[in-house]
Amino acid sequence: MLCQKCNAKQATVHFVKVINGEKTEMHLCEKCAPSVNHNFPTIDIFDISVSDIMSSLFSGAIAAPKVECSVCKTTFDSFSKTGKLGCSDCYDAFGEQLKNPLKRIHGGIQHIGKTPKRAGDGVDKITKLKKQLEGAISTEDFEKAAALRDEIRGLEGGDVV
Amino acid sequence: MKWYIESGKDGDVVISSRVRLARNIKGFPFANVLKDQDCKDVLLKCKEAAMPLGLKYLSMESMPVIKRQLLVERHIISPEMLSDTTKRAVLLSDDEQISIMLNEEDHIRIQCMTAGLDLAKALELANKVDDVLEETIDYGFSPQYGYTTCCPTNTGTGLRASCMLHLPALTASGYIDTLLGAVGKLGITVRGVYGEGTRAKGNMYQISNQITLGMSEEESLKRLEELVVMVVAKERNMRNTVKTESGEKLVDMVWRSYGIAANARILTSDEAYKLISDVRLGINLGIIKDIPIETINELTVVTGPAHISDLCDDNTAENRDRLRAKIVRDKLILISN
Numbered sequence: 183m184l185c186q187k188c189n190a191k192q193a194t195v196h197f198v199k200v201i202n203g204e205k206t207e208m209h210l211c212e213k214c215a216p217s218v219n220h221n222f223p224t225i226d227i228f229d230i231s232v233s234d235i236m237s238s239l240f241s242g243a244i245a246a247p248k249v250e251c252s253v254c255k256t257t258f259d260s261f262s263k264t265g266k267l268g269c270s271d272c273y274d275a276f277g278e279q280l281k282n283p284l285k286r287i288h289g290g291i292q293h294i295g296k297t298p299k300r301a302g303d304g305v306d307k308i309t310k311l312k313k314q315l316e317g318a319i320s321t322e323d324f325e326k327a328a329a330l331r332d333e334i335r336g337l338e339g340g341d342v343v
Numbered sequence: 344m345k346w347y348i349e350s351g352k353d354g355d356v357v358i359s360s361r362v363r364l365a366r367n368i369k370g371f372p373f374a375n376v377l378k379d380q381d382c383k384d385v386l387l388k389c390k391e392a393a394m395p396l397g398l399k400y401l402s403m404e405s406m407p408v409i410k411r412q413l414l415v416e417r418h419i420i421s422p423e424m425l426s427d428t429t430k431r432a433v434l435l436s437d438d439e440q441i442s443i444m445l446n447e448e449d450h451i452r453i454q455c456m457t458a459g460l461d462l463a464k465a466l467e468l469a470n471k472v473d474d475v476l477e478e479t480i481d482y483g484f485s486p487q488y489g490y491t492t493c494c495p496t497n498t499g500t501g502l503r504a505s506c507m508l509h510l511p512a513l514t515a516s517g518y519i520d521t522l523l524g525a526v527g528k529l530g531i532t533v534r535g536v537y538g539e540g541t542r543a544k545g546n547m548y549q550i551s552n553q554i555t556l557g558m559s560e561e562e563s564l565k566r567l568e569e570l571v572v573m574v575v576a577k578e579r580n581m582r583n584t585v586k587t588e589s590g591e592k593l594v595d596m597v598w599r600s601y602g603i604a605a606n607a608r609i610l611t612s613d614e615a616y617k618l619i620s621d622v623r624l625g626i627n628l629g630i631i632k633d634i635p636i637e638t639i640n641e642l643t644v645v646t647g648p649a650h651i652s653d654l655c656d657d658n659t660a661e662n663r664d665r666l667r668a669k670i671v672r673d674k675l676i677l678i679s680n
Contacts, residue, residue, distance in 0.1 A: 212521045254372045269372040270483030270491040273498070280495060287496055290557015293489030295500040298482045308486045
């Protein structure tokens, strides 16, 4: 299909607009598309602010509404409004609620990259143990896996079950 | 020569590269909720930790307003640093290549800049600074979420890498809008460098990574660089297309803009950005031969509103526009007379 505007290039951008059941279509090449874009609503017309995006990202996660960080007293509710955490410990306090939104933002939820030298020993050990844990699970050695899991939790400062 | 005047790798399109690392100090609340005394403690801790780096310590509070804006215009500090100045400071190297913002959104934001496309060198520098600070500062760090930051969009590596690109041909052809929409899907954003909104003044754009969790520093840099290299190739192709298809018009536009820039007596900052962009394109396409690109790099920075205000005795809009025209004229007049 050729571009409806320049009639020269292949149409690669396709707009379909349905208003009150009336359907309008436009087929354009990528060069012409931006110039006629204004006929079709795009996201910037709706003037979405960063805090709106943040709150929509994080508000879906409020299953337990009264979560509070024990160190800085920031509540998850206030965080989901501002998009700003209060201290490093908030990451532990809101751990479960943060996982999904973080995954949506970054795609991953496990840090890969530089680690501080001082925290290095503990961190390296955790990474090593996590590898061993994966190994234990894949060989179905669940007794060993449970022990490794507890050791990792202990190092990460969580409760050992 | 200051780093921002130099022209680096792929300097015909890439003006500069920058790497920023966000860090927080363990045991302190994040800067947005930090009490006065804690703010002072954070500033002092960082100042002492940075001693071996030999950086200048500049308190935002005691800095004249115009100097603060000047640092924003040179991208040394973010606009956020202009508010709550009592709790903020910046550490700066003499060549202005290294800066550390203190108590911005995070306690520590290390920033290193290089000319042209050289993200690896910027990261190397930033890592060195990071290592020195880490000698005495305990960072907030979680094995799962990496370096913890005030906003979860930065947690993990805390790395924001960006390149400043001059894209006149992609802008003129309208192709830029397609590009802007497409890169978002790759975890990368593009925005105009000067001014708000999508229309970039002076055809300058900043391309930066967004993902910081689950991706190593090197991988983030690699992805960004691959995209930048692609954009550079597209811009060069488009420049060549314009040159072949409407060469005479292009040459005419470049020389007209040069003519105005080298002779005008009143120049607003918007007009200066546009003219300097045209002259820059002219030099990079070999249309203008006798002006070094470094002169244009310098003009891009020194004609900004804050830089002009800083030099203006009687700081009115008219006087600023007059002074701006004189500075541009003095730099460009060499070959016209």
